[in-house]
Amino acid sequence: MKILFLGDIVGPSGCIVVKKYLKKIVEENKINFVIANGENAAHNGVGITKDVLDNLIKFGVNVLTTGNHVWDHKETLKLVEDDNRLLRPFNLIGISPGKGFEIYQTSKNLKIGVLNLMGNVFMRKSEDVFKTAENFQKKYQLKKDYDFLVVDLHCETTSEKMAMGHLFDSKATLVTGTHTHIPTNDARVLKGGTAYITDSGMCGDYDSVIGMNKENSLKRFFKQDSEKHYPSLGDGSLSGVMVDCDETTGLAKNINSIIVGGVLNNSK
Numbered sequence: 015m016k017i018l019f020l021g022d023i024v025g026p027s028g029c030i031v032v033k034k035y036l037k038k039i040v041e042e043n044k045i046n047f048v049i050a051n052g053e054n055a056a057h058n059g060v061g062i063t064k065d066v067l068d069n070l071i072k073f074g075v076n077v078l079t080t081g082n083h084v085w086d087h088k089e090t091l092k093l094v095e096d097d098n099r100l101l102r103p104f105n106l107i108g109i110s111p112g113k114g115f116e117i118y119q120t121s122k123n124l125k126i127g128v129l130n131l132m133g134n135v136f137m138r139k140s141e142d143v144f145k146t147a148e149n150f151q152k153k154y155q156l157k158k159d160y161d162f163l164v165v166d167l168h169c170e171t172t173s174e175k176m177a178m179g180h181l182f183d184s185k186a187t188l189v190t191g192t193h194t195h196i197p198t199n200d201a202r203v204l205k206g207g208t209a210y211i212t213d214s215g216m217c218g219d220y221d222s223v224i225g226m227n228k229e230n231s232l233k234r235f236f237k238q239d240s241e242k243h244y245p246s247l248g249d250g251s252l253s254g255v256m257v258d259c260d261e262t263t264g265l266a267k268n269i270n271s272i273i274v275g276g277v278l279n280n281s282k
Contacts, residue, residue: 015046015047015120015122015124015161015162015258015259015260015261016043016044016045016046016047016256016257016258016259017045017046017047017048017049017126017162017164017187017188017256017257017259018039018040018043018045018047018048018049018254018255018256018257018272019048019049019050019164019166019188019190019214019254019255019257020032020036020048020049020050020051020075020214020217020252020253020254021050021051021190021192021195021197021213021214021215021216021217021253021254022051022052022053022054022081022192022193022195022214022215022216022217022218022225023050023051023052023054023055023070023216023217023218024054024055024059024195024216024217024218024219024224024225024245025054025055025056025057025058025059025218025219025225025245025246025247026057026245026247027218027219027225027245027246027247027248027249027250028054028055028216028217028218028219028225028245028250029055029066029069029070029073030250031217031218031249031250031251031252031274031275031276032050032070032073032074032075032217032252033069033073034252034275035252035274035275036048036073036074036075036252037073037074039252039272039274040074043256045256046120046121046122047076047077047118047120047121047126048074048075048076048077049075049076049077049078049079049128049164049166050070050075050077050078050079050217050254051078051079051080051081051166051168051192051193051214052066052067052070052075052078052079052080052100053079053080053081053082053083053084053168054083054218054225054245055067055070055078056086056087057245058244058245059225059226059243059244059245060083060086060243061083061084061085061086061087061090062078062080062084062087062090062093062100063087063089063090063093064089064093067093067097067099067100071099076099076118077099077100077101077116077118077128078099078100078101079101079128079130079166079168079192080100080101080102080103080130080168081103081130081132081168081192081193082103082132082137082138082168082193084102084103091111092111093112094111094112094113095111095112098113098116100112101113101114101115101116101128101130102114102130103130103131103132103140103168104129104130104131104132104146104150105131105132105140105141105142105143105146106132106140106141107139107140107141114129114130114131115127115128115129115130115150115154116128117159117160120161120162122261124161124162124261125159125160125161125162126160126161126162126163126164126187127154127159127160127162127163127164128163128164128166129150129163129164129165129166129186130166130168131143131146131147131165131166131167131168131169131178132167132168132169133167133168133169133170133171133174133175133193134169134174135169135170135171135174136170136171137168137169137170137193143167143169143174143178144177144178144181147165147178147181147182148181151181151182151185155185156185156186156187156264156265157263157264160264161261161264162187162259162264163182163185163186163187163188163264164186164187164188164189164190165178165182165186165188165189165190166190166191166192167189167190167191167192168191168192168193169191169193170193170194172191172198172212172213175189175191175212175213176210176212179204179208179210180204182208183204183205183206183207183208183210184206184207184208184265185206185208186208187208187209187257187259187264187265187266188208188209188210188255188257188266188269189208189209189210190210190211190213190214190255191211191212191213191214192213192214193213194213194224195213195215195216195218195224195225196213196215196216196224197211197213197214197215197216197253197271197273197278198211198212198213198215199271200212201255201269201270201271202269203266203267203268203269206265207260207263207265207266208265208266209255209257209266209268209269210269211255211269211271214253214254214255215251215253215254215271215273215278216251216253217250217251217252217253217254218245218246218250218251219245219246219247219248219249219250219251219276220250220251220276220277220278221246221248221249221276221277222245222246222248223246225245225246226243226244226245226246227243227244227245227246228246230243230244231243248276249275249276249277250275250276251273251274251275251276251277251278251279252272252273252274252275252276253271253272253273253278254271254272255269255270255271255272256269256270256272257269
């Protein structure tokens with residue numbers, strides 16, 4: 015069983031690079047299930063819309079997670095109710111539409127749970143992510159409720175991500191961080207058998223400032239006249255991780271980073 019997780023898809027460049035490479039990657043590596051963070055996938059680089067969701071599913075993504083930009087388009091409020099392939103953070107405050115956790119059937123008739131969490135530091139206010147995760151672990155168990163579990167922790171700080179990896183070690187197949195749009199060089203299998211990476215990176219144009227137009231971003235940092243952030247439209251890189259999973263234990267055999275296309279094309 016092989017799972018592919020793609021980091022934050024950002025704007026048109028991110029969608030284009032997923033369309034260009036995903037099906038080939040799936041075929042060549044015999045991937046069984048694809049998850050991607052789509053919270054920046056809309057044409058303006060924030061949030062997600064129905065047409066973008068439909069296209070990414072058509073390109074080969076099975077499930078899309080989100081984060082702090084999930085509600086940047088009003089239509090998403092209804093979209094997450096209508097389509098369980100789109101998740102919102104599980105620990106949002108109060109009653110929110112949609113789900114932050116769902117169990118899906120894989121192409122091999124195995125059950126894969128996908129849990130979408132959002133960090134607390136420097137992020138939109140949400141319920142305590144560690145207490146939420148602890149309560150989740152009391153309710154759900156690997157190889158009892160699902161065959162595999164993927165956790166997307168959408169957050170700013172590396173410390174939260176690493177701590178969450180250790181909290182889920184032996185209890186999840188993969189814990190990946192998202193949100194910073196920069197792929198980290200620490201993909202590994204933890205001692206308890208859980209695959210981990212601090213951030214899966216970004217599917218988008220890296221000749222940018224985390225996917226946004228670099229000239230406009232610099233103007234904003236210098237407090238000069240500038241426009242609202244908008245995505246960079248150059249040649250995108252596809253960034254993520256592939257996990258080879260043990261079907262008996264639900265844990266990871268190995269994890270490998272993948273970066274294809276664009277200026278970061280340094281692995282296949």
